[in-house]
Amino acid sequence: MIRIVDIHRTYTEAGNEIRVLQGINLEVNAGEILAIAGTSGAGKSTLLHLIGGLDRPTSGAVFFGNQDIFGFEDRELDHFRNQEIGFVFQFHHLLAEFSARENVALGAMISGTHSMDQSLQQADELLAYVGLEDRLDHYPTQLSGGERQRVAIARALINQPRVILADEPTGNLDRKTSGGVLDLLWDLNDRFSQSLVLITHDHTLAQRADRRVHLVDGKISEAKQIAE
Amino acid sequence: MRFERFVAGRYLKSRRKQSFISIISLISVGGVSLGIATVILVVSVMNGFEQSLKDKLLANEAHVFVRSMGGFFKNYDQTVQQIKQVDDVVAASPVIYSQLALQPKGSKRIEGTIYVKGIDLKQEDSVTGFSEYVIGSVDFDDPELISAAQKKLSKRETLKGGIILGYNVASQKGLFTGDIIRLISKMEPNPANPSTFFADVSNYVVVGLYQSGLHTYDNAFGFVSLLAAQDLYNRSEQANLIQVKASTPEIAETVAKRIREQIKFPGGGLKGVPLTDTWMKQYAPLFEAMKLEKIVTLIIEALIILVAAFNIASTLIMMVMEKTRDIGVLRALGASKRQISKIFISQGILIGVLGAMIGTVLGIGLCFLLDLENDRPSYWLALTIILPVALQIWISITRSTKPVRSTAPINGQEDKAVFFKIGIPVLWILVVTFVLYCVVRPIQIDSRVYQLSQLAVEIDWVYVLFINFLSFFICLGATLYPAWQSSNLVPVEALRYE
Ligand SMILES: Nc1ncnc2c1ncn2[C@@H]1O[C@H](COP(=O)(O)OP(=O)(O)OP(=O)(O)O)[C@@H](O)[C@H]1O
Ligand SMILES: [Mg+2]
Numbered sequence: 041m042i043r044i045v046d047i048h049r050t051y052t053e054a055g056n057e058i059r060v061l062q063g064i065n066l067e068v069n070a071g072e073i074l075a076i077a078g079t080s081g082a083g084k085s086t087l088l089h090l091i092g093g094l095d096r097p098t099s100g101a102v103f104f105g106n107q108d109i110f111g112f113e114d115r116e117l118d119h120f121r122n123q124e125i126g127f128v129f130q131f132h133h134l135l136a137e138f139s140a141r142e143n144v145a146l147g148a149m150i151s152g153t154h155s156m157d158q159s160l161q162q163a164d165e166l167l168a169y170v171g172l173e174d175r176l177d178h179y180p181t182q183l184s185g186g187e188r189q190r191v192a193i194a195r196a197l198i199n200q201p202r203v204i205l206a207d208e209p210t211g212n213l214d215r216k217t218s219g220g221v222l223d224l225l226w227d228l229n230d231r232f233s234q235s236l237v238l239i240t241h242d243h244t245l246a247q248r249a250d251r252r253v254h255l256v257d258g259k260i261s262e263a264k265q266i267a268e
Numbered sequence: 269m270r271f272e273r274f275v276a277g278r279y280l281k282s283r284r285k286q287s288f289i290s291i292i293s294l295i296s297v298g299g300v301s302l303g304i305a306t307v308i309l310v311v312s313v314m315n316g317f318e319q320s321l322k323d324k325l326l327a328n329e330a331h332v333f334v335r336s337m338g339g340f341f342k343n344y345d346q347t348v349q350q351i352k353q354v355d356d357v358v359a360a361s362p363v364i365y366s367q368l369a370l371q372p373k374g375s376k377r378i379e380g381t382i383y384v385k386g387i388d389l390k391q392e393d394s395v396t397g398f399s400e401y402v403i404g405s406v407d408f409d410d411p412e413l414i415s416a417a418q419k420k421l422s423k424r425e426t427l428k429g430g431i432i433l434g435y436n437v438a439s440q441k442g443l444f445t446g447d448i449i450r451l452i453s454k455m456e457p458n459p460a461n462p463s464t465f466f467a468d469v470s471n472y473v474v475v476g477l478y479q480s481g482l483h484t485y486d487n488a489f490g491f492v493s494l495l496a497a498q499d500l501y502n503r504s505e506q507a508n509l510i511q512v513k514a515s516t517p518e519i520a521e522t523v524a525k526r527i528r529e530q531i532k533f534p535g536g537g538l539k540g541v542p543l544t545d546t547w548m549k550q551y552a553p554l555f556e557a558m559k560l561e562k563i564v565t566l567i568i569e570a571l572i573i574l575v576a577a578f579n580i581a582s583t584l585i586m587m588v589m590e591k592t593r594d595i596g597v598l599r600a601l602g603a604s605k606r607q608i609s610k611i612f613i614s615q616g617i618l619i620g621v622l623g624a625m626i627g628t629v630l631g632i633g634l635c636f637l638l639d640l641e642n643d644r645p646s647y648w649l650a651l652t653i654i655l656p657v658a659l660q661i662w663i664s665i666t667r668s669t670k671p672v673r674s675t676a677p678i679n680g681q682e683d684k685a686v687f688f689k690i691g692i693p694v695l696w697i698l699v700v701t702f703v704l705y706c707v708v709r710p711i712q713i714d715s716r717v718y719q720l721s722q723l724a725v726e727i728d729w730v731y732v733l734f735i736n737f738l739s740f741f742i743c744l745g746a747t748l749y750p751a752w753q754s755s756n757l758v759p760v761e762a763l764r765y766e
Contacts, residue, residue, distance in 0.1 A: 086760075094600055095760045115604060122602020129763070133597045137278045147601045149271035156270055195601070 041235060042068040042091060042203065047100035049086055060086050062258035064100070068203070071233040073226070075246040078255030084239045085207055087255065091237065092125045092205050093117045122151050126196025126234075128206040132188035134180040140167060140191045141176045147198040159198075166194040170224060186217035193224060203235045204228075211241070222248075272607055275598075276614035279587060293619060296583045299576040300623025300739060301630060307569045307735050308631025308727070313638070314565065315731075316724035318558055322517070328396045328480045329547050330361075330511035331520040334527055338539030340364075344507040347533060348391070354526050356515045361391035362507035364497035366453075370490075372441050373420075373448040373471070382437055382490045384451065386497020386507075395513045398491070402432055404445050404476030408493040417448055417473035429496040430475035434489040438477050447474045451490075453500050470500055520546040573739050577746040580619050584612050584750035588757075595754055596762030609751035613744070616751075620743025624736050632727060633701070637708040639725045650703045656696050663692075 049061040060083040068074050068091075078084050089095040091102060093109045101108045109120055126147075134143045144163035148154050154162070167176055170190040180188055189209060196204055206225065210218030222245065229236050238249060246252045254261035280293050334351065341347070344362040351360045364386035369378045389406065392398045399406045405413065408430040418427050431451075433443060443449065448471055455465040472492065479486055498504050514523040524544035532540040548555065588595070595608055711723040 089760050089763075092600070094763075095758075118599075118602050118604040120602075121600065125602075127600045129597075133593065133763070135594050135597065142278075146271075146275075146598070149274065150598070150601055150603045150607065152271065156274070199602075 041070040041105065043103040044068075044087075044091065045101045045103065047087070047090060047102065048098045049083070049090065049095070050098045060258060061090075061097070064258075064260055066253065066260055068235050068237055070202070070235055071229070072250045073229055073236045073238060073248075075249035075252045076237065076239045076255060077241065077243075077246050077252065078239075082255045083258060084255055088205050088207050088237065088239060091203075092127055093121050094127075119151075122147060123199050124201050124203060126199075126201040126204045128189070128192050128196050128204065128209045130208040130211040132180065132185075132192045134188055134191055134195075136180055139177045139179055140172060140183065143180070143191055144194045144198055147195060151199060162198060163194070166197055167191070170194045184217075185213055186221060189213065189221050190224065193221070193228070197228070197232075200232070201234065203237065205237050207239045208241065209238070210245075271603075272610040273614050273618075275611045276618055279591065279611070280615055280618055292583050292586065293615075296576070296579045296619045297623045297626065299579040300573075300620055300743065301627035303569075303572040303576040304624050304627025304735060304739055305631035305634065306572055308628065308732055309634050309638075310565055310569070311731055311735075312631075312635045312725045312727045313723060314558070314562060315728050316639075316726035318555075319726045320724040321554075324480075324482055325551060326517050326547065328398065328401060328482065328485065330395050331514040331517050331547050332512035332524045332527065333545040333550075334510040334512060334531070335508065335543040335545070336533045336539055337541050337543060338533070338535065340501075340503050340506040340508045341533045341535070341539070342506050343534045344505075344510065347531065348510055350531055351510060351512055351527060354523065354530055356519055356523050356526075357512055358515050359391070359394035359513040361388060361395045361511050362494065363387055363392070363509040363511055364494060364501065364503070364507050365509045366497070366501070369452040370437075370441070371450040371452065371469075372443060373450060378452065379441060382434070382451075383488055384431075384490045384492060384497065386492050386494045386500075388494045392511075395511045398478075401478055401480040402476045403435070403479055404432075405430070406432070406476060408432070408475060408496065410475045413446055413473050413475050416446060417471075420448060421471060425471055428470040428472055428499060429493055431472035432476040432478050432491040433474050434486045435477045435479035436483070436487040437490065438474065440487075443474055445474050445476065448472065449474065451500070472496075517547065520548055569735075573735075573742055576623065576739070577742045580616050580743055581746040581749060583619070584616055584747060585753065587615065588612060588750050588754045591754075592757060592762050592765040595757050596759050596765065599757075599759035600763065605755035608757075609755035612751045612754050613747045616743050616747030617740075620740055620746075623743075624739050627739075628732060628736060632732070633704065634708055635725045635727050637704060638710055638723060641710055644709055645706050647706060650706045652699055653703050656692070656699050659692070659695070 044064055044066040047061055047064040048059070051058040051060060064087060076084055076087065086095070090097050093102070093112070096110055101110060103109070104120065104124065109117060112120060134140075135146070138146070141160055141163040144166055145156075145159040148159035148162055149156065164173070164176055167173060170193055172187060172190055172194070175183060175187060175191075178187075180191075183191065189212075193209070196206075204225070209225065210221050213221060225236060225238070226248070228234065238245075240246055334347075348360045348362055351357055366384050366386075367381050368384050370380055370382050371378050387398065389398070389408070410430055413430060414427065421427060427448075431449065433449075438444070441449075450469050450471055452467050452469050454468045456468075458464045458466055472490075478489065478491060492500075494507070498506060512523065512527070514520055524546050528542055528544055531542050533542060534540070598608060713723055
């Protein structure tokens with residue numbers, strides 16, 4: 041469903057070229073869980089942002105279906121992110137001024153296709169699904185770390201995207217809590233058959249995924265891919 | 269816009285974590301409010317001052333004055349009739365206008381000069397409403413007073429008639445109705461003894477007092493009949509001034525121009541050319557001063573609102589910095605650049621509109637109070653302001669000691685929340701209104717300096733509307749840079765922003 045073709049991403053910092061991604065070729069199939077591993081600074085987040093159309097590559101293309109998302113105009117790209125992609129970050133990144141249900145509803149409000157009330161109602165259903173039906177009106181500061189991450193997952197789901205991009209969603213949680221959050225992600229993949237691209241450091245976790253790739257020196261390591 | 273306004277509104281009243289933001293937005297709203305209120309108040313007071321001064325000046329002032337190059341002119345009745353035919357002329361009256369030395373009877377010295385207007389009562393009334401301002405008799409030939417006065421005079425002295433004196437002239441000189449004054453119109457060297465003079469002295473009896481409240485007249489004028497004035501100058505059948513009333517004071521210049529074009533005094537030549545003057549020109553220094561004052565206040569007003577706008581701009585720029593990561597998240601959720609910038613534009617507009625609304629109400633309220641003449645409660649009652657201040661302090665103390673988690677209204681705390689949300693603002697509004705009611709009163713001013721005894725207020729609604737529009741656009745302008753800044757954040761970098 042997603043095809044990444046020869047993606048390069050180079051940062052120029054104080055005259056120095058930092059070549060983070062150097063020709064990535066990767067495919068994400070519909071409904072699969074793909075784990076991306078790699079050392080810190082390898083460029084995993086950078087790659088994820090590119091897949092989600094949040095950043096533009098130095099060269100290369102990302103095909104969603106058979107459309108190159110970087111051929112989109114800004115507006116179309118925003119719409120694509122809104123409708124087809126759900127981001128979950130390492131830090132929950134919930135907006136402090138908004139309650140749980142409002143945070144979840146934001147994505148629907150941005151799309152503007154639903155009324156405020158409809159958006160909030162959808163958010164309530166999603167929060168019930170992630171097990172937070174009695175935390176609807178809580179603000180992020182009033183939630184535990186695991187609860188915040190569940191809200192963040194619910195937020196990623198609001199517009200029923202076809203791809204969830206999760207950047208170390210449990211990187212900040214203890215073992216037990218992260219187990220719950222991960223179970224939720226797997227359950228979700230089961231239920232809605234969304235693709236899930238998961239960045240993780242955790243080996244056992246990577247083993248649970250349908251497929252694993254390793255990011256080394258700006259390239260997808262074939263060795264690991266074969267080791268699968 | 270729903271989404272944008274929703275986020276903007278929440279950021280504006282944010283009480284969480286970075287509570288200084290909400291205080292800052294409160295200050296921004298306050299800045300706009302104070303600016304608008306000040307502008308409305310200042311402009312209304314200046315308007316009121318100018319308007320009531322104009323009303324007062326014009327109540328007993330002609331709009332156009334017509335003179336002849338030759339000074340005195342004959343056949344004034346004919347000219348008056350001609351002038352009345354000119355478009356937009358409502359009334360006209362002949363006058364002899366002069367300045368004479370004054371000597372109260374019994375006094376040995378000349379006690380200054382007064383302006384004397386010789387008037388035809390009926391025609392004068394039609395132009396200046398003269399009679400309305402007279403205390404006592406308006407009859408220059410009041411038989412009772414005349415005959416009583418005649419008895420006081422020696423055989424050789426003659427009485428020229430009655431005079432109506434300016435109220436303050438009379439009180440300064442200690443004159444009352446029935447008293448006799450001498451007016452000296454000219455002096456000539458005595459041919460027999462050149463070091464002495466013959467003075468042309470006329471006696472008048474005070475028949476009434478003229479009180480208009482306008483010091484120009486009350487302090488320096490006397491009125492005699494036109495006939496008496498003609499007699500005084502040996503100018504029978506002549507006048508030296510024609511006063512004209514136009515349909516509205518504003519068109520005085522136009523009417524004056526028409527008169528110059530259409531009217532010729534009998535006699536022709538240079539003498540036939542009419543010279544015109546208008547009330548505006550007569551009071552030009554006064555209105556010039558006011559105009560200058562207006563320009564200066566306009567500049568100050570613009571600065572006040574500009575300061576408020578800068579305030580909004582800096583609030584929003586800070587907000588954009590505060591919310592950088594949020595902006596990154598919203599972009600990741602699919603918000604467009606436009607939507608992000610609209611959040612901050614809405615916020616600026618919200619501040620601007622809220623400020624303008626409060627400011628307009630405050631400004632108009634203050635104008636109303638400045639104009640409201642009734643007995644106010646004691647100034648001491650303004651101390652009731654302590655009540656909500658104390659309450660607010662008490663709340664903030666008790667709130668800060670409570671655990672943070674309880675701020676969400678979960679366990680039947682909603683009644684209390686509603687009280688705090690609605691009750692306290694209402695209390696503030698009521699108390700502030702009451703305090704202003706106690707403190708803001710009509711302001712007395714020195715009528716000898718300003719011609720008026722009280723600061724008048726006149727709200728120019730068009731101007732109020734204009735100021736609201738102006739501030740709206742200035743506030744909108746203030747949002748542009750922060751909005752641009754927010755929409756141009758690179759989402760990935762914004763997300764990495766700590
Ligand atoms: N805006 C930027 N300018 C310059 N260099 C950048 C920028 N953003 C990222 N980089 C660099 O790109 C490299 C990859 O960063 P990235 O965040 O993708 O790593 P990562 O694999 O996600 O690491 P981690 O596991 O620690 O999250 C890093 O070396 C980083 O310094
Ligand atoms: Mg990363």
